[in-house]
Amino acid sequence: MLMTSFLVSLRSRWVAWLATALAVAVIAAAGWFLLLRGTVLRAQSGMNCSGQYLVDKTLPTGARWEMCWEHRQAEGIVFHDIYYTPTGGARRKVLAQANVAQIHVPYDDNGARFHDLSDFGLGETRMNALTQADCPNGALLSNAGKNVLCMQIEPRGYAYKYYDQQLQGYELSLFSVSHIGQYNYIPVWRFADDGAIEPTMGATGRLQRLEYNASAYGWLVRSDGGGGIYAISHIHNYYWRLDFDIDGPNNDLVEEFEFTPTNGNAQYAVSVNPLTTESARTVNPTRMRSWRVRDTVTKNSDGHPISYHLEPMRVGHIHQGPVSEPFTNNQFYVTVNKACEKWVSHNPTINCADNLSAFVNGESLVGQDIVVWYGITFHHLPRDEDEGMMDAHWDGFQIIPRDWTATNPLDNVVLGPTATPTNTPVVVPPTPTNTPVFVPPTPTNTPVVVPPTPTNTPVVVPPTATNTPVGAPPTATNTPVGVPPTATNTPVGVPPTATNTPVGPPPTATPIGAPPTATPAGTPGTVACYVFESTDIPKPLPRMQSSVSSSISVPADLLVTDVNVSLYVTHTYVGDIGFVVQHLPSARSVAIIDRPGMPASTYGCPNDDINAILDDEATQPAETTCAQTRPTINGPVQPNNPLSAFDGINAAGSWVLTFTDYDVVTDSGALRNWGLQICGTTVSGTGVTDLMEPGLPFGYDVPIVPVDGDDSPPRVDFSSLTNPLFLPQISN
Amino acid sequence: MIKNYRLARRWGIALLAALLLSGTAITLASPATLANLTGAGGSGYDPLNPGEQARVLQALVQTGALPQTARLPSQAESSNSVTDAAPGVVPGAPGEEVLLVERRQEDKQVYAQPSWPRRADVYTYRYADDTLIHQIYNLTTNQLEQVETVQGVQLPLTADESQRALAIALNDPALRPQLDAAFGSITNQQLTSGDQLEVKAMTFHADAAPGMALGAAAQCGVKRCAQLLLTAGDNVALQIIPIVDLSSGTVAQALPFNGAPQ
Numbered sequence: 001m002l003m004t005s006f007l008v009s010l011r012s013r014w015v016a017w018l019a020t021a022l023a024v025a026v027i028a029a030a031g032w033f034l035l036l037r038g039t040v041l042r043a044q045s046g047m048n049c050s051g052q053y054l055v056d057k058t059l060p061t062g063a064r065w066e067m068c069w070e071h072r073q074a075e076g077i078v079f080h081d082i083y084y085t086p087t088g089g090a091r092r093k094v095l096a097q098a099n100v101a102q103i104h105v106p107y108d109d110n111g112a113r114f115h116d117l118s119d120f121g122l123g124e125t126r127m128n129a130l131t132q133a134d135c136p137n138g139a140l141l142s143n144a145g146k147n148v149l150c151m152q153i154e155p156r157g158y159a160y161k162y163y164d165q166q167l168q169g170y171e172l173s174l175f176s177v178s179h180i181g182q183y184n185y186i187p188v189w190r191f192a193d194d195g196a197i198e199p200t201m202g203a204t205g206r207l208q209r210l211e212y213n214a215s216a217y218g219w220l221v222r223s224d225g226g227g228g229i230y231a232i233s234h235i236h237n238y239y240w241r242l243d244f245d246i247d248g249p250n251n252d253l254v255e256e257f258e259f260t261p262t263n264g265n266a267q268y269a270v271s272v273n274p275l276t277t278e279s280a281r282t283v284n285p286t287r288m289r290s291w292r293v294r295d296t297v298t299k300n301s302d303g304h305p306i307s308y309h310l311e312p313m314r315v316g317h318i319h320q321g322p323v324s325e326p327f328t329n330n331q332f333y334v335t336v337n338k339a340c341e342k343w344v345s346h347n348p349t350i351n352c353a354d355n356l357s358a359f360v361n362g363e364s365l366v367g368q369d370i371v372v373w374y375g376i377t378f379h380h381l382p383r384d385e386d387e388g389m390m391d392a393h394w395d396g397f398q399i400i401p402r403d404w405t406a407t408n409p410l411d412n413v414v415l416g417p418t419a420t421p422t423n424t425p426v427v428v429p430p431t432p433t434n435t436p437v438f439v440p441p442t443p444t445n446t447p448v449v450v451p452p453t454p455t456n457t458p459v460v461v462p463p464t465a466t467n468t469p470v471g472a473p474p475t476a477t478n479t480p481v482g483v484p485p486t487a488t489n490t491p492v493g494v495p496p497t498a499t500n501t502p503v504g505p506p507p508t509a510t511p512i513g514a515p516p517t518a519t520p521a522g523t524p525g526t527v528a529c530y531v532f533e534s535t536d537i538p539k540p541l542p543r544m545q546s547s548v549s550s551s552i553s554v555p556a557d558l559l560v561t562d563v564n565v566s567l568y569v570t571h572t573y574v575g576d577i578g579f580v581v582q583h584l585p586s587a588r589s590v591a592i593i594d595r596p597g598m599p600a601s602t603y604g605c606p607n608d609d610i611n612a613i614l615d616d617e618a619t620q621p622a623e624t625t626c627a628q629t630r631p632t633i634n635g636p637v638q639p640n641n642p643l644s645a646f647d648g649i650n651a652a653g654s655w656v657l658t659f660t661d662y663d664v665v666t667d668s669g670a671l672r673n674w675g676l677q678i679c680g681t682t683v684s685g686t687g688v689t690d691l692m693e694p695g696l697p698f699g700y701d702v703p704i705v706p707v708d709g710d711d712s713p714p715r716v717d718f719s720s721l722t723n724p725l726f727l728p729q730i731s732n
Numbered sequence: 733m734i735k736n737y738r739l740a741r742r743w744g745i746a747l748l749a750a751l752l753l754s755g756t757a758i759t760l761a762s763p764a765t766l767a768n769l770t771g772a773g774g775s776g777y778d779p780l781n782p783g784e785q786a787r788v789l790q791a792l793v794q795t796g797a798l799p800q801t802a803r804l805p806s807q808a809e810s811s812n813s814v815t816d817a818a819p820g821v822v823p824g825a826p827g828e829e830v831l832l833v834e835r836r837q838e839d840k841q842v843y844a845q846p847s848w849p850r851r852a853d854v855y856t857y858r859y860a861d862d863t864l865i866h867q868i869y870n871l872t873t874n875q876l877e878q879v880e881t882v883q884g885v886q887l888p889l890t891a892d893e894s895q896r897a898l899a900i901a902l903n904d905p906a907l908r909p910q911l912d913a914a915f916g917s918i919t920n921q922q923l924t925s926g927d928q929l930e931v932k933a934m935t936f937h938a939d940a941a942p943g944m945a946l947g948a949a950a951q952c953g954v955k956r957c958a959q960l961l962l963t964a965g966d967n968v969a970l971q972i973i974p975i976v977d978l979s980s981g982t983v984a985q986a987l988p989f990n991g992a993p994q
Binding site: 047048049050051053068069070071072073074078080081096110111112113114115116118119120121125143144181182208209210211212229243249322323324325337339342346348349350369544545546547602660662664665 | 774775776777778779781782783785786789790804832834835837838839840843844864866880882885886887888891895932934935936937939940941942943944959961963968969971973987
């Protein structure tokens, strides 16, 4: 008996040891693979960022923009290493870094003078979580599980027009939204196919300051029993920091352009003066003053130095503040690049000056890496239309290529025949979260063939079909408006006439902008629902650890019509936690729970545990559920974002649930179990036999108990989580 | 015994399956997703992910580079309404408050290299002597590389600081009647809780109110101060901006809106 016991024990240990060894080997292999894969990917792209933080878009007219982006607490979104490749031209760097550098808001009554970027911050909790409704036809890019950036490709009207020849241009647009006080600021960056970069700032939300009887400094917007209510006039001084690296960080020179009237204002003589030391300059509309940054070495094929030219646009308002705001005295600044010179005012960094005017201290720019700062002013005299929701107002400027190419690079884009306008160029199917918009890369060898857009083409609008949320991906049976028309789907608009003769050869390439097809190969069968349970649970999430994940592998091809998620989690403060489900092969992900109760309340739902079935068809939103019993979220609930984002995909492959605790300091918990109920049609002949029997029960039996009322110390006993076979009961 | 053997075998199989699955998942995932899932680092300009931020703080606390008493950052929203503290109860200031953990923006010479170490800036405020402590932590080598201190530099408020500033304002015997009156004139109701106010809090520098920041408020910027933007009713601003000195835990000044010192 003793011997038997010893042998069995030995075998048990041997099996466990073997499993551990194999597992370690698998992890090591995966790690090495990843390391190599990451290195290779970065080496291929040449960009110093990864995943969602890399933007690489080729516009329908063939121009390409590449850049990295970063989220920061004060600046919000910061762009790095911006490269422009003109259609058929050479890839060159334009900017090493570009970001908003201050939003300064002094009120006319001196009742407040805000420095929003430094004192409030555009990032972190101030940055909005965007939804597909914020980003029609675009792709949402996320940071730490929050969608913070909307990426869209937009038509920009004529690139040129001459007699019958014309070209419709496009631009890449990237924006975020920051909630500062009552305001919502919208920094937008547009990168056009002609190389123009347009930094823009939108301001909307609600008016910040309304006061009784302030006629000297405001505008009467309403009255009540206390008298007239005035909205206080104020200024928005927007500043941008542009670290130019024209074809690299070396050999950049800033020149100031001015036009001096001569001959009784009948003639204007151009002067171009290099700025060789750090400078602070005002705009001068009567002299049409502007600036460019040029490379002193790299030239275009005409032998002209390549450059980018900054054109002031809004110069109707100029603000020069009190002596405590010397940075308002000028609009254009050029300085030697220093990493600690970050913000225009209240610059916090140690060992650097406090504000932009002091950054300009006589240093020579010759042979130095230079940074351009530019500010514009908008004086906002509120109107009745700003009451309620404030009408969005926009300000910005342009930097445009000067002599980057010897001729217009878009001349290389050849118009397609007008006789067969079978595709509108802007075809951006509604995309799921985190999926890039424009898939097809354009060959760099032009000509790029773009079918012309019919006149009066309606704006492409995402589908709003019955039972389908706006922005949800198209299902196989629900063709949205805006999908490229098929032979039977003629675009609305005035058809081209015979007099509109096309220039260039007929198209030989596949039309650009065609969306990927959602339907996998195979013949759909009968719709049935299958349940897949996690096998790698439980997953503890102790203090000081921010996230944990669990995977489910769906073995067989299944064309999804509906997805529900079961979730059993113990946690001592559900207002701190969030869950994202991701299907790896399709790269689609949905945030199903995101800190319930936030931001409606400051800290969210304070109660414990979740035992829920996340179902689009449920009536009670998870976000607003917070029972005084445990589990505080119990039963069927609506996810924060619709799971219909998975509709239409092939469900085969790995599904990953990521459990994040946004406050790692105080509370803890564990993922006890989760599962997927996937309804769909099987794809014939591909692994159908691997599917579980349809119609299995879904969910977990968890007793409901009163809230213990005590979040501290953490209630989870981690020692009880060591048994991997722990499985709650499956209920009916 | 048989049961034990089966248990061990199931252990082994389950562990193996789990690791194989996670290996598959990791292999398929993008580098950024991986970073978030595994707590591993991003690359290049990628922001520090929550796992990296937690790792930095954990290392600093464990090595004593941050005192155990330091309050670590909360991810709670600080821009919306702040729950009122119980009447008469003002949360005490911690000895140190961690304000920010963020990827360090390096010099261009560093970016010119084929790769660069992943480093974090950690900013902590010490109220006792109004000092901002800046630590540079290298996540590649797991070393604290540099510590420097400065005064007169104020980063945005944490959620905890915003909450504390409102509690100080509501419990100030001189300011409270003014807040009650301003609130009452807008709503014709009695102010009984901070939840009745829409509150935005941001750091305050004396130079943001030239000629108006007087007395203790004139020291704001050297001291760590909060300005509270309060609205009530249908988005009508209370005609008063409390300036709270978080260093001393007192109200420094109540700025009126009409441009004249009060």
